[in-house]
Amino acid sequence: MKIIVPVKRVVDANIKIRVKADASGVELANVKMAMNPFDEIAVEEALRLKEAGKASEIIVVSVGAASAAETIRTALAMGADRGILVKAEGRVEPLAVAKLLKAIVAREEPGLVILGKQAIDDDSNQTGQMLAALLDWPQGTFASKVAVDGGQVEVTREVDGGLQTVSLALPAVVTTDLRLNEPRYASLPNIMKAKKKPLDETTPEALGVDATPRLEIVSTREPSGRQAGIKVASAAELVQKLKTAGVI
Amino acid sequence: MATLLIADHDGVRLGDATAKALTAARQIGAPVDVLVAGDGVAAIAAQAASLAGVARVLVAEGAVLANLLAEPLAELVIRITDAYTVIAAPATSAMKNALPRVAARLDVMQISDVTKVLAADTFERPIYAGNALETVRSDEAKRVLTIRAAAFPASEAGDANAPIEALPAPAASSTSRFVGADLSTSTRPELGSARIIVSGGRALGSAEKFDAVVAPLADRLGAAIGASRAAVDSGYAPNDLQVGQTGKIVAPELYVALGISGAIQHLAGMKDSKVIVAINKDPDAPIFQIADYGLEEDLFTAVPAMMDALA
Ligand SMILES: Cc1cc2nc3c(=O)[nH]c(=O)nc-3n(C[C@H](O)[C@H](O)[C@H](O)COP(=O)(O)OP(=O)(O)OC[C@H]3O[C@@H](n4cnc5c(N)ncnc54)[C@H](O)[C@@H]3O)c2cc1C
Ligand SMILES: Cc1cc2nc3c(=O)[nH]c(=O)nc-3n(C[C@H](O)[C@H](O)[C@H](O)COP(=O)(O)OP(=O)(O)OC[C@H]3O[C@@H](n4cnc5c(N)ncnc54)[C@H](O)[C@@H]3O)c2cc1C
Numbered sequence: 001m002k003i004i005v006p007v008k009r010v011v012d013a014n015i016k017i018r019v020k021a022d023a024s025g026v027e028l029a030n031v032k033m034a035m036n037p038f039d040e041i042a043v044e045e046a047l048r049l050k051e052a053g054k055a056s057e058i059i060v061v062s063v064g065a066a067s068a069a070e071t072i073r074t075a076l077a078m079g080a081d082r083g084i085l086v087k088a089e090g091r092v093e094p095l096a097v098a099k100l101l102k103a104i105v106a107r108e109e110p111g112l113v114i115l116g117k118q119a120i121d122d123d124s125n126q127t128g129q130m131l132a133a134l135l136d137w138p139q140g141t142f143a144s145k146v147a148v149d150g151g152q153v154e155v156t157r158e159v160d161g162g163l164q165t166v167s168l169a170l171p172a173v174v175t176t177d178l179r180l181n182e183p184r185y186a187s188l189p190n191i192m193k194a195k196k197k198p199l200d201e202t203t204p205e206a207l208g209v210d211a212t213p214r215l216e217i218v219s220t221r222e223p224s225g226r227q228a229g230i231k232v233a234s235a236a237e238l239v240q241k242l243k244t245a246g247v248i
Numbered sequence: 249m250a251t252l253l254i255a256d257h258d259g260v261r262l263g264d265a266t267a268k269a270l271t272a273a274r275q276i277g278a279p280v281d282v283l284v285a286g287d288g289v290a291a292i293a294a295q296a297a298s299l300a301g302v303a304r305v306l307v308a309e310g311a312v313l314a315n316l317l318a319e320p321l322a323e324l325v326i327r328i329t330d331a332y333t334v335i336a337a338p339a340t341s342a343m344k345n346a347l348p349r350v351a352a353r354l355d356v357m358q359i360s361d362v363t364k365v366l367a368a369d370t371f372e373r374p375i376y377a378g379n380a381l382e383t384v385r386s387d388e389a390k391r392v393l394t395i396r397a398a399a400f401p402a403s404e405a406g407d408a409n410a411p412i413e414a415l416p417a418p419a420a421s422s423t424s425r426f427v428g429a430d431l432s433t434s435t436r437p438e439l440g441s442a443r444i445i446v447s448g449g450r451a452l453g454s455a456e457k458f459d460a461v462v463a464p465l466a467d468r469l470g471a472a473i474g475a476s477r478a479a480v481d482s483g484y485a486p487n488d489l490q491v492g493q494t495g496k497i498v499a500p501e502l503y504v505a506l507g508i509s510g511a512i513q514h515l516a517g518m519k520d521s522k523v524i525v526a527i528n529k530d531p532d533a534p535i536f537q538i539a540d541y542g543l544e545e546d547l548f549t550a551v552p553a554m555m556d557a558l559a
């Protein structure tokens with residue numbers, strides 16, 4: 001069984017972003033980029049399935065500018081087998097990403113597509129569900145446990161009230177939550193090896209997908225900041241202040 | 249044309265998130281129908297019918313809908329979308345799971361986590377963990393929205409009495425099956441609707457200490473309990489208590505952060521709280537930059553002292 005893992009290049013989770021002065025978006029020039037943390041977890045899960053003999057090949061896909069190849073190389077260094085870069089400039093919305101992935105799924109025929117539950121830049125939390133809908137496949141989103149057994153995958157999901165477990169017939173779509181696993185670091189020898197692994201390039205046109213954005217981003221602004229308040233000297237003073245403020 | 253709001257519930261009660269999302273749905277300006285799907289949900293439908301501003305309640309009942317799995321729920325919604333220009337739902341885990349499926353089937357982009365309705369086609373939503381707010385406009389034939397409940401007040405439950413109509417349930421999915429659930433049973437208020445939240449971080453050190461320190465203060469204040477990711481990852485608190493970018497987004501009257509440093513991902517989930525209290529022994533902890541009241545002290549002495557002062 002092949003597994004496809006889509007990975008997105010995003011601003012590093014430790015960076016505090018800034019909105020551009022002209023409200024046209026977020027400043028991305030010279031900002032440190034990294035693989036979306038949920039996608040690292042997706043790569044790790046695919047690797048573990050392969051190591052357990054449940055998968056034969058792991059194909060990493062990224063949609064983005066030429067620089068997204070770096071993110072694919074990171075996944076290859078972790079242990080994925082080959083990469084596909086779908087070269088697209090500018091904004092590619094989740095619906096378009098899902099359509100591009102569907103076209104790649106048609107070519108590769110994987111048993112499982114494992115995505116991140118959300119990308120930490122746009123926080124849309126859509127792509128996996130959309131892909132599942134377009135393929136008419138079942139989905140197990142926000143996964144904290146994934147068990148493949150024969151033609152089924154059992155997914156334990158983090159939901160508002162706790163945990164929910166579903167059983168899906170393969171092929172299926174899974175999206176990862178934070179507690180699914182701890183992703184490994186790539187070792188230096190593996191980083192060297194990754195440079196020789198195959199990385200194909202394609203385009204939305206070649207895949208027959210119109211990736212034109214549907215939504216218009218009118219403007220982007222900074223949220224109104226919160227002022228730091230006061231320091232209190234003791235727990236008793238704190239309780240007094242809260243009573244005066246009428247919140248307790 | 250009308251708006252369809254998909255209700256979330258736990259099988260017993262209509263979730264507070266739905267009453268809040270209803271407020272956003274009404275701001276769009278068209279009549280709002282509420283869809284209640286589930287198994288044995290007549291009482292929930294009646295509850296929805298009593299909310300101010302509901303034109304009609306549609307109820308679909310059947311075992312296949314019992315756990316609001318995405319596949320059958322999306323199937324159900326798709327069948328009735330012809331009559332609606334806007335399909336909305338609160339951004340709860342069940343709806344975040346199902347709604348993009350609906351959007352993809354309709355071939356429209358979903359607008360996730362709407363925090364403001366600026367016009368019938370224009371919405372504000374947070375990106376980058378709330379560090380930027382984006383205004384997006386959609387001129388597509390239909391709009392699919394998830395609503396961030398914490399950003400809207402709840403629509404009043406009153407003497408309204410909207411008509412209730414039954415819909416047939418969809419067929420069961422042949423590829424997806426509910427196996428089981430392990431849901432928290434707590435008598436405390438729900439995180440999403442609590443007036444006060446007491447949250448604990450990594451500093452609590454163990455599940456035992458988390459229970460011994462956070463729980464009594466929460467109970468004393470009638471508060472819900474929250475946790476940072478570090479506390480959940482370390483097993484001090486269950487996953488459904490995580491507050492933050494990838495956990496629950498809350499905006500209570502009072503948020504008390506105990507031994508939480510204030511990472512941007514945590515702030516993303518609570519910085520819209522009315523009053524924020526931080527207790528942390530590190531004077532430079534970033535949480536103090538957004539706290540209305542900061543107490544620089546060891547939480548293991550500060551919390552018992554608070555309990556005394558509250559007695
Ligand atoms: C070069 C480039 C420039 C961009 N510029 C802008 C901009 O100026 N303004 C702006 O608002 N947005 C910009 N974006 C973001 C983009 O428009 C989409 O919003 C985004 O790709 C999809 O939304 P999401 O990441 O929130 O999806 P989610 O649904 O949250 O993502 C979930 C999962 O889907 C998969 N996935 C998502 N996107 C990709 C991808 N591109 N490749 C592979 N897998 C993916 C990952 O597994 C991810 O974890 C840009 C993106 C790129 C690649
Ligand atoms: C993709 C991604 C998503 C994330 N999503 C979330 C999320 O949804 N929610 C979330 O919370 N985090 C999230 N995180 C993690 C986040 O970055 C932080 O790691 C986390 O919030 C830290 O938790 P903490 O504040 O409890 O722990 P720490 O950062 O370790 O802080 C502990 C604090 O306790 C103080 N302290 C220690 N002992 C005492 C004592 N005895 N008395 C008083 N104070 C004490 C310390 O001074 C310190 O400030 C995410 C991270 C990533 C990368």
